[in-house]
Amino acid sequence: MSEAAPNTPSPYIDTTRPHPARMYDWFLGGKDNYPVDEEMGRKVLAIEPNVPVLARMNREFMRRATRWLASQGIRQFLDIGTGIPTEPNLHQVAQGVVRDARVVYCDNDPIVLAHAEALLRSTPEGAVDYVQADVRDSTAIVERASKSLDFSKPVALSLIALLHFVGDRNADGGAGAHEIVSGLVDRLAPGSYLVLSHVTADFQPEKAEQVGSLYRAGTASLHPRPRTEFEKFFTGLEFVGPGIVSEGEWHPELGEPVPGEEDVIKAGYSAVARKP
Known part of the structure; x- marks a missing residue:
């Protein structure tokens, strides 16, 4: 698919409070952010000046993992927690290896919805679509993504820099991060892959x-997890x-090194795993 964004009302974007997706865009040097995001971003940099390098390392991990998966024969990709588009995005990387790759992006954020049209640019042989849904609603995600993806065949599920914004099981019984992931993986066919990156406080x-x-005082909760919880x-x-491994250590030969990464202290974990 290469049509415009879904026919939904124009999203309301609150520009009075910082937002993690726009802050991430600012860290990456993007332009889809507001003064309030830059202000909070500068407060984060006062604590950890290397965050922009870490953000670029995270994006490069996604690209290397996608490139590797496409080279292994994976033709279907589901990217949840898409965020504001940055080039090359996941579908551009996948279709650069296999032109018939099919990619579905998913996010519940009105900011991403506002930029969805930029995501929907596919090769003629492949397909790219966008689903607006919350990561906690795996049933809705799979149902809507099934319009473009065949879940009876292997799918690469990417959750890049998302789960550290999702808490553990809620007091009201709502699913926590681990239950969400297991519910999504259960819906994948054997031979599918899970791709994750996640912030940690271990280092x-x-x-x-x-x-x-800072994030809790702004607009989001941050849940860094130790290696043992990441492994679960x-x-x-x-x-x-x-x-x-850390993002920069996952098959660095598959991409270009991020300037400055050799001087950055580790701040997150990443991994790719196959469903038998």
């Missing part, structure tokens, strides 16, 4: 707490080598 606990406090997302799956 810089004091800075992680300070940054987390992959229960029942088979890790692709080199297993759980």
Whole structure:
């Protein structure tokens, strides 16, 4: 598909409070952000000046993982927590390897919805679509994505820099991050893959707490998880080598190095695993 964004009302975007997606865009040097996002972003940089490098490393991990998966024969990709588009985006990387790759982006954020048209640019042989849904509603995601993807065949599920904004099981019984992932993986065919990146406090606990406090005071909760909790997302799956590593350590030969990454202290985990 290459049509415009879904026929939905124009989203309301609150420009009076910082937003994680727009802050991430600002860290990456994008233009889809507002002064309030830059203000909060500068407060984060006062705590950890390397955040822009870390953000670029995270995006490069996504691109390397996508490139590797496409080279392994994966032709279907479901990217949840898409965020504001940055080029090259996932579908551009996948279709650069296999032109008939089919990609569905998913996000519940009105900011992303406003930019959805920029995502829907596919090769003639492939397909690109956008689904507006919350990661907590796996049934709705799979149902809507099924218009473009065949879930009886392998799918690469990407959750890049998303789950650290999702808490554990809520007091009211709502699904937490681990239950959400297991529910999505259960709907994937054997031979599918899970791609994750996630912030941790294992390496810089004091800075992680300070940054987390800033986000909580703004518009989002931040939930850095230790390696043991990150590993639980992959229960029942088979890790692709080199297993759980920092973003820059996952098959660096598949992409270009990010300037400055050799001087950055680790701040997150990443991994790719296959569903047997």
